[in-house]
Amino acid sequence: MTDRNTQAEIIRQSLKRRYRKERRFRAYGILAIAIALSALVVLFVDIIGKGHTAFIKTTVTLEVDIDPEMMYLDDATDERQLRMADFVEPLVQALLREVPGATEANRDAVRDLLNPYASNQLRDALKENPELLGTTQTMTFLTHTNVDVYVKHAGDEDYSIKLSDRQQAWVDQLLDKGVIETSFNDVLFSRGDSRDPSRAGILGAIVGSLLTMFVTLILSFPIGVAAAIYLEEFAPQNRFTDFIEVNINNLAAVPSIIFGLLGLAVFINLFGMPRSVPLVGGLVLTLMTLPTIIISSRAAIKSVPPSIREAAEGIGASKMQVVLHHVLPLALPGMLTGSIIGMAQALGETAPLLLIGMVAFIVDVPDGFLDSATVLPVQVFLWAGSPELAFIERASAAIMVLLAFLISMNALAIWLRKRLERRW
């Protein structure tokens, strides 16, 4: 009797210990998930925290007295005069009038509040409308990047404010007067890269990405679908088919940078194609995404039930008719979903594009498949390497735009799957 009691006691003791272990094991699992999810949260918070200010620009609105004498310009239609004329002086004078307590002696310090390219803006306006000469116009200019940084980040230890104390006081007063204002940064979305952070934009990179993705899509989707159809429907059971399959599975796991080496050696050095163009980028990304598209398309074909095939064959359709008229339309939603996910991967890819020269500093927005271009992730890479925090800020903004693209592509894929995919 006592024996049984002690045995029960031992079991009860061990049960306690085992349940404790059980709870601990469960806690480990929760901890692991918490670590992974908090990494995700920290990543997003960090990037939004660094980048949200890039969506704000700082501008200064001035009453510019476009005085012919001050600018040494009496005919705004004369190219030579336009080249020689002084477009800085009217701006400096206009700003001097606005800055309380500033005199002619401070003109250099005042000039440094303006963006170095503001004078170009005045010249372009005059080129377009020569009759503006001799009038007074209200014009809005970008401020110098230093002013932009001061307005947005005064008091932030990470940023070094490069304005003198007197300049800072001026900027504060101009802000109070409403001469210097902040607004939505449309420059970011309407320009290419620039050496001046406040004039740098991602439009060039977005267009480059779109061109590259277009090449990738029109090549990889048809080729991938055709390859999947062959492997699922027509391929004989032989060594070569096995070899193709092994190749596809391995290519799916080859590091992306190797595809960059392939592009450099084959497309650029062997075929003499130009460097840093969307066409070559698209070709490299096509080879990289093909395995993904083939694998997902095969899965989609496999999920079409045999009864469909048998019914079509039963009424006399040929093998090709069965595939093209019945299997393919039913598998298409699954193929599209897989392709969108493959395209999202290609859109975020950077490493192979570095090797084919898409890292050049390109100011102009590309206008064709053979025009030098960069893409969004490479633009992030370029700006992230800059020592200037104003560029880091814009890199974060570019990341936000890139992630927005990726999330909407994935959402589209999920929506398509829910909407179109049939359960058998």
Add this chain to the structure above:
Amino acid sequence: MQPANLFLVTIVLVLVAYGLGYTRSRSLAMPLGGIRHLKSLPFYYGARAALWCGIPALIVLALWAMFQGKVIQLLVIGSLPPEMMPASEGEASLLLSKISNVASGALPPGFAEPPVVEAAERLTALRQQSRWYMTVLVVAVAVLAGFFGWVRIRPRLNARAQVESTLKWIFFACAALAVLTTAGIIFSVAFETIRFFGKVSFFEFFFGTSWSPQTALRADQVAAEGAFGMVPLFTGTLLISAIAMLVAVPVGLLSAIYLSEYASKRVRGVVKPLLEMLAGIPTVVYGFFAALTVAPFISNLAASLGIDASSQSALAAGGVMGIMIIPFVSSLSDDVINAVPQTLRDGSLALGATQSETMKKVIFPAALPGIMGGILLAVSRAIGETMIVVMAAGLAANLTANPLESVTTVTVQIVTLLTGDQEFDSAKTLAAFALGAMLFLATLILNVIALHIVRKYREQYD
């Protein structure tokens, strides 16, 4: 015409050929008493004419567009006066870029030697000519072949069989592209690697412990002799990958176990897509995060503890890479754990084991081979990962096992050697291809083993 426009023209011709073939078959059938007297439907006659028109023309177009650049380059170089003839490939590429800069107007002709200006003019003329020839040839091929396909349409012709077997061949060619890609990778890296070993000894590359690929760019330049020992790169890659796996394996595995064994359906439905989001974030974003947030954080933390840490520590790059790989490990382990038959689970629970005991003593051992396969795939992923290390790891090749020091990796060196100014046949550039070959081989071996294990394991419980 530009190749892109010519492509569109060819497509239009193909559509025209389809229409003509379609109507011709119908008009041939008319006197016989309708299309039921045709061997195939009119669609197939049209499609046959379209294929005849399109395939040869597109092949010509593709070949021309592929090789015209190289051929024109060779012609321009070949027509230079003998004293300008470049001695090496590197000189040739410098000269060519100069010529094309003059041709495109980026470099004013006044800044170049007269033969270069002449060559630039020849380049422009040749490009113009090439475009003309291409346009004429492609259109001629399309029209002639299309006409041939059209004129041979007969009511008894089995157009469907022909169209279908052609399509089958096209599908086959698309599938075989994968083999071609692999062959392209192997040839492009193998060729340069062999040339590299002509310049640097085999022994030095594999066993040398110092890596500083700064060779003289020109013969008359004074520069340090380059050193090409890949041991420090190899250990650096291993160190960073090991750190990544130390983060990814426990976190990924435990979260997969929790999600598959404990979590309710609702939790699973929310957490799983969130985890997969980690896999969808581009690597350049992780690189940004590692270089600008994690690395400074680690070096500040170490400094406040009185330890010396590099601002490009291996720990930052490896840790962030680990986060990137978490979803990879967790989804693979999830699959494997779910593939373990329910009967094993039920048996263990029926004997009175708790869930964690079942997991640890029954399911985990059963799933172990599959999990190992998944981990190997993750390792190959970590070794080949580029952007995180390019942005967050260092450039100096240190032979160290200290995670707080800066190390460099194979991928970082490939990118550094191949971006910026380069001369194509210098040992420096060739070294990048040799490193690429090593990387390809290493990941290939890992992948083959891993895929083999995973497949074997799947068969075991099927």
